């Protein structure tokens with residue numbers, strides 16, 4: 001069964017380069033795509049202020065009118081006691097979404113820390129993650145999302161964006177057979193593969209806070225029984241480009257990626 005997941009990130013209500021035109025384009029494009037699920041990988045706001053969260057809550061309602069939508073916080077959302085508003089107006093800060101028909105599950109984590117840009121998962125949340133991963137049948141595709149980078153990303157400047165405890169998280173993700181990781185944060189789209197796990201970064205869909213020659217964008221994952229496609233979509237023009245594709249299979253009882261093809265950005 002084909003399932004379509006849209007990953008958007010770094011919406012940044014309150015940011016001076018935020019564009020209502022891009023936001024409206026995005027809503028229209030996602031509506032036309034008719035996805036099964038939307039995942040927002042953090043940074044809905046810029047300073048975590050209540051007026052930014054008010055706008056974010058309206059945007060979220062618009063997405064939810066299209067399909068089920070999950071959100072986790074980013075470093076900007078945790079500024080100025082912003083997580084209070086996040087929990088009140090947006091959602092819980094972590095989640096498990098299981099789609100048995102689609103053969104995949106997504107766990108969302110909160111990597112933010114109040115008033116600092118550094119991110120970490122933390123010992124307690126790592127234990128929670130293990131419990132959630134144990135609930136997912138081994139023949140399903142396992143996807144994790146959190147805001148900060150798990151691995152270094154090109155064109156993001158001096159390295160200060162990786163989780164403080166990325167090594168410990170990486171160990172758990174590999175040991176538990178996680179297949180895909182969805183990150184945001186520095187607004188640079190990218191796909192990496194480490195062992196048999198793919199990390200997918202999303203750009204910013206709604207701002208001009210762009211690095212290098214990137215453009216406002218978001219990602220699409222198309223999942224079926226034997227293949228997964230990752231597409232990069234320009235939120236200004238709607239132009240779609242295939243970033244990667246993977247052959248997947250259940251070997252014994254374990255789901256996994258058996259072949260990969262990455263295209264240049």
Ligand SMILES: [Fe+2]
Pocket residue numbers: 010012043074076185186187
């Ligand atoms: Fe951001």
Ligand SMILES: [Fe+2]
Pocket residue numbers: 043074075076147184185186
């Ligand atoms: Fe961020």
